[in-house]
Amino acid sequence: MSEFVSGPQAWVGAWSEKRAELSPDRVGLVDASTGRRFSYADLDERANRTARLLRARGVDREDRVAVVSRTRPEVVDLFLATAKTGSVLAPLSHRLAPPELAALLGRVDPALLVVEAPFLEGTRTALDEAEGVETTVVAVEAADDEASPAADTPTYVETVPTDDGPVETPPLSPDDTHLLLHTGGSTGTPKETVISHRAVVWNSLNTIASWGLRPDDVTPLTFPTFHTGGWNVVTVPVWHIGGTVVIAREFDPGQLLATVEREGASVLVAVPAVLRMLTDHDDWAETDLSTLRVVKSGGGPCRDAVMAAWWDRGVDLSQGYGLTECGPNNFAMPDGWPREKAATVGKPAMHVDARVVADGEPVEPGAVGELQLRSPHAAAGYLDDAAESEAAFGSGWVATGDLASVDADGYYTIEGRKKDMFVSGGENVYPSEVEAVLAEHDAVDEVVVVPVPDDQWGEVGKAVLEGDESLTLADVESFCDGRLAPYKVPKHIAFVESMPTSGPEKIDRQAVADRFGER
Missing domain, CATH: 3.40.50.980 (Rossmann fold)
Incomplete structure (x- = not known):
């Protein structure tokens, strides 16, 4: 514990007590699975x-x-x-x-x-x-x-x-640990990330300030509580400011749409797959979405077609970025952001510094490098893992392991995981870029591109597709012509009935690679 010891108002322990004093009768939690509603006084008791x-x-x-x-x-x-x-x-x-x-x-x-x-x-x-x-x-x-x-x-x-x-x-002390949250790693045992009271408080303040949360906000929780998203994306920030969080045991798109309408939800954050399932549901067109003010996609790139479906309903959907080790709410879209920036995650949030580096030095605008973050909401490290902690946090910046670029206007784009990038004939291939193009095909519902060995080029891409299985490799090549450089176009395809997931409907890329990583 650090030498500085504060009163309880500086850490999470007094929040339910404070809310019970300031807004005792306001509903803080709704359990949609049972219909029970809990005031802040109830929650503190x-x-x-x-x-x-x-x-x-x-x-x-x-x-x-x-x-x-x-x-x-x-x-x-x-x-x-x-x-x-x-x-x-x-x-x-x-x-x-x-x-x-x-x-x-x-x-x-x-x-x-x-x-x-x-x-x-x-x-x-x-x-x-x-x-x-x-x-x-x-x-x-x-x-x-x-x-x-x-x-x-x-x-x-x-x-x-x-x-x-x-x-x-x-x-x-604000530096004392409140949460141990395991990462979403799909190989080996996930690391346990040490989250202090300070990190929880600062992420909450950062989110409120950068996303414009309000005391009357209502949000359905779409992330599980074993995930940083379950607490730190919007649950704790909404409680901090006195809003309402709606929970359920299981995810069902129809029930989530009904919750949005019934509860007058104003904030919704979900992974792209969930946002797509909502747009595909029979109740989508008839559901009243007019109360939604802040809608964010996180946990991977959101396809253009999905974003357009939300925009067509008058909802200002944008993309966010976070990770267990920092935040997770690190970026925000500026007021009146232009639609041509929709593929980006916006600009660094109020209390976040961001940079893109290669060999430890910032890169030029438009160049791809590793995204690094610095903020008081960063985690303290990994539990009982000094080497991994030093690698990720030792420089004073959080090394995210994600590739990104920043344009001349200061908007950041996530290009994919460093470990997902592969080299084909001496050229870097970023699967997320290829996937974004293939996802525009009408026959494709979901796609993951993985590298496979190739005698001539070292590695080439294989597109693993969920969708219409009548689609051929020739169809894929024709569709990519003029959209992607030839070395980026997948040379093999495979189909799955549904993508494996890890966490809250998040595609498990490693499971796909393990199954399809051979020719």
Whole structure:
């Protein structure tokens, strides 16, 4: 802990208490899966009860609380309660296989493990495989599911104390850890990123200031809470300013459209696949979208056709950029931004410095290099991984591992991951550029381009397509003629019924490469 110790107003622990004082009757959370609505007074009382549960279970300051669950009010309780007690919340993906979950449990080593009932069996298997992890398991009984916890497992409802009065909060530094969030890596065990109270607060302030959030904003949460998007994209910023967050256990495009209309949603952030599914739904044309004021795409490039569909409905959709290690809200579109800048992520947000470098030096406008970021909302590093932390954070800038360019007007464009770029006949090929062209074809719903070995050129592209399987390689070559340089045009194609995903409907590029990375 740093030497500076602040009052609770400078860190996340007092937020539910402050909101309960300033706007006690305003709705802070809506659970669309059950219809329950929670005021800020309700949320603070629930957080106080959960804080007492943590202490009763022996969870001390800096101890870790892991949770394996879908998005539900109890996970919100844990977020607010760990902030009050100075303990650390480590949400873990319920989508992981037991060996993968075991590796993360071994890394996090939680003092308490809270598990939603449907995932108890897999989590217990993971615990059996995790080395040296001794923890207490508390189950959240999912009343809206058939699954129930085993009789010998204490449940959240039975365990949480009834006293919802104020709890004593320890002195904390803004540099103390509030969250451990695992990266979305699809090879090896994901890294656990250390997120301080300071980072959460600054990302929230940055988002409010740069995106123009308001106290009357309502946002449906489309990201899972084991993802930085589940907390830091809009949930925490909206709570910070006193708005309303709507959650649900599962994603369904029809239900999300209904939520937007029913709740009068004004802010919506989602990955491109979700935004496309909304436009493809039967209810799209009839849904009232007039309340939407801020709509952002993140987690990958958004296709022109999808953006145009939203614009045609009068919604000012634009693209954003973030990562677990920094922010994640790093860019904003200027007021009145021109449509020809739609492929960019805009300009650096209020409290963010950005640069594009090659060999450690800034590149000329238009040139491609690695994107680096600097902001008080950057993470502190990776848990128990000094080498990776030094590589990513050691220069004073966050090395994102993403390729980008900045134009003469100061707009940044994400060109793809450094690791995704390949060299064909001595020329750099950026898959995202090729994918953007192929996605314009009427027969293509989704596309991922991966490199495959080639005797003549070293590597060439293979386009893995989701769409009309009557499309031929000759069709692809003809469509790309005049749109792409010949060396960028894929030399092989393959089809999938649906793209594999990792995280919130985000395409798992590594899984595609693993399956199709041979000729």
